[in-house]
Amino acid sequence: xxxxxxxxxxxxxxxxxxxxxxxxxxxxxxxxxxxxxxxxxxxxxxxxxxxxxxxxxxxxxxxxxxxxxxxxxxxxxxxxxxxxxxxxxxxxxxxxxxxxxxxxxxxxxxxxxxxxxxxxxxxxxxxxxxxxxxxxxxxxxxxxxxxxxxxxxxxxxxxxxxxxxxxxxxxxxxxxxxxxxxxxxxxxxxxxxxxxxxxxxxxxxxxxxxxxxxxxx
Amino acid sequence: xxxxxxxxxxxxxxxxxxxxxxxxxxxxxxxxxxxxxxxxxxxxxxxxxxxxxxxxxxxxxxxxxxxxxxxxxxxxxxxxxxxxxxxxxxxxxxxxxxxxxxxxxxxxxxxxxxxxxxxxxxxxxxxxxxxxxxxxxxxxxxxxxxxxxxxxxxxxxxxx
Numbered sequence: 001x002x003x004x005x006x007x008x009x010x011x012x013x014x015x016x017x018x019x020x021x022x023x024x025x026x027x028x029x030x031x032x033x034x035x036x037x038x039x040x041x042x043x044x045x046x047x048x049x050x051x052x053x054x055x056x057x058x059x060x061x062x063x064x065x066x067x068x069x070x071x072x073x074x075x076x077x078x079x080x081x082x083x084x085x086x087x088x089x090x091x092x093x094x095x096x097x098x099x100x101x102x103x104x105x106x107x108x109x110x111x112x113x114x115x116x117x118x119x120x121x122x123x124x125x126x127x128x129x130x131x132x133x134x135x136x137x138x139x140x141x142x143x144x145x146x147x148x149x150x151x152x153x154x155x156x157x158x159x160x161x162x163x164x165x166x167x168x169x170x171x172x173x174x175x176x177x178x179x180x181x182x183x184x185x186x187x188x189x190x191x192x193x194x195x196x197x198x199x200x201x202x203x204x205x206x207x208x209x210x211x212x213x214x215x216x217x
Numbered sequence: 218x219x220x221x222x223x224x225x226x227x228x229x230x231x232x233x234x235x236x237x238x239x240x241x242x243x244x245x246x247x248x249x250x251x252x253x254x255x256x257x258x259x260x261x262x263x264x265x266x267x268x269x270x271x272x273x274x275x276x277x278x279x280x281x282x283x284x285x286x287x288x289x290x291x292x293x294x295x296x297x298x299x300x301x302x303x304x305x306x307x308x309x310x311x312x313x314x315x316x317x318x319x320x321x322x323x324x325x326x327x328x329x330x331x332x333x334x335x336x337x338x339x340x341x342x343x344x345x346x347x348x349x350x351x352x353x354x355x356x357x358x359x360x361x362x363x364x365x366x367x368x369x370x371x372x373x374x375x376x377x
Contacts, residue, residue, distance in 0.1 A: 010327065012246060012305040012334045013341055019304070020345075032308030037236050095333050097326070119353065130340035135351040143353075 002144045005082035005111055007104075008096035009075060014086055017134065021141040026078040028097060035074070048073070060106060071103040076110070084118070084144055085111045086137060091123040117144060234270070234281065234310065241284050242310055245294060246331070247277040248301035248338040261297060265290055272311040276331065277302075279311045300342040 002023045006014040009028035018025040040049070048070045056069025059076045075098070087108055098104055112118065119140040124130040234240050245258065253261070259273040262280060267290055269282035280287055295302050309316040318325045 008330070010305075010330065012244075012303055012331065013337060015305050016303045017341075027306050029306040029308040033241070033306075036308055036310075036313075037238055092333060095330055097330060120356075124337065124340075127340050127343075130337050131344040131349070132351060134341050134344035135349050136353055138348065139351050139353055 003081055003083045004141070004144070005078055005085040007085070007087040007108060007111065008091065008098070009078065009107075010097045011088065013134075014088065014137070017137050018086075018141060021138065023084075023141060023144065026082055028075065028078070031074050031078060059110060065102070067100060068103050068106065071098060071100055072106065075103065075107050079107060079110045079114070082111065082114065082116060084116050084140075085114070086140065087111060087118065087120045088123050088133075089120060095123070239283050240281060240310075241287050242279065242281045242307040243287050243291060244274075244279050244305045244307050245277040245291070246303045246305065246335070246338070247298075248303060248342045249335070250339055250342055251301035252298045253302075258294065258297070258302075261294060262290060265293055270311060276335070279307065281311055300346045301338070303338060303341075 003026055004018050004023050005026045006018070008014075009026075011027075015025040015027050052073040053066045053069040055073035056064075056066075056071070056076065059072040059079075060069050096104070098107075117140070119136065121133050121136060122129070124133045245262075247253065247255065247258065255273050255275070255277055259271055259278050262269065262271045262278060267282065267286045269280045269286055269290060272279040272281075280290055282290075291304050295304075311317075312319070314320045316325050316327075318328070
């Protein structure tokens with residue numbers, strides 16, 4: 001069972017499809033329910049507590065309007081909890097409950113930034129589009145049960161974009177090769193990290209020298 | 218008018234059920250092609266004999282009760298028409314004066330999205346009934362060289 005974040009966070013279709021597949025939809029209503037049960041808040045979500053904009057500081061800077069931070073105090077924990085995400089873009093006006101475009105953008109950014117399986121879809125405008133959307137969501141949810149299969153698939157798609165499709169014999173050797181490439185990938189950021197300020201200065205000097213030689217400095 | 222305004226009060230009287238952390242609310246929405254009506258749905262829910270608060274609504278029904286009971290009820294009620302009965306969580310309890318349309322001067326918040334999504338439910342039900350194999354293709358960022366060539370081409374065109 002995977003916790004799937006949805007956007008818009010109160011979507012009926014997405015929440016229903018997720019629950020049909022046995023996963024948990026991280027719907028906003030569940031967070032609101034917690035607020036409603038709080039006897040100190042009279043009329044949520046019109047009233048927020050003093051703590052909410054402070055909680056929102058985890059997701060947005062202090063100069064961001066308190067409305068965004070207050071909303072993020074509710075949506076943010078859902079994003080943190082998410083193990084997968086389904087985002088629907090291009091929805092018509094009046095779709096979605098957040099009521100603030102900046103919060104929408106920030107939450108979608110936070111979800112995209114997370115290293116979790118994601119599915120981005122366009123809001124369907126036709127019968128075919130809607131049927132495609134449902135099938136894609138179902139396919140994505142099925143793949144969440146086998147995360148390794150999903151990774152392999154995405155690797156294959158990536159490799160098919162750059163190289164020829166490998167044969168069965170090559171597939172057996174792939175894990176070793178992929179582990180090597182992973183190691184290389186791991187090494188490269190550390191090398192980058194090792195660059196000191198002196199090295200950067202040196203490279204800057206080289207650049208200036210080459211520009212001077214070309215007469216452009 | 219004054220009565221309606223009074224119901225929009227900041228401090229409504231809440232039931233013990235409203236404050237119970239184990240209680241959940243669920244909306245049951247019938248798709249346009251559903252084989253059951255709202256009243257049939259409600260009577261079926263009553264016949265289950267579970268300790269639930271059940272409310273018949275224009276889109277289907279709303280149930281409120283302990284999490285396990287609500288889950289059982291939804292599993293049973295889906296059997297009536299698996300492809301055309303949809304469910305969704307709801308934060309506020311049925312008839313809560315802060316959200317209930319009966320006490321407000323217009324549609325409640327959340328109704329507009331429900332209205333929009335209702336337009337899709339027909340196709341969603343159809344897609345669930347006749348699943349098709351699809352391939353999810355992740356959009357890839359464009360190659361830098363290709364992007365450069367596009368930029369150069371567009372600059373040339375502009376100069377002409």
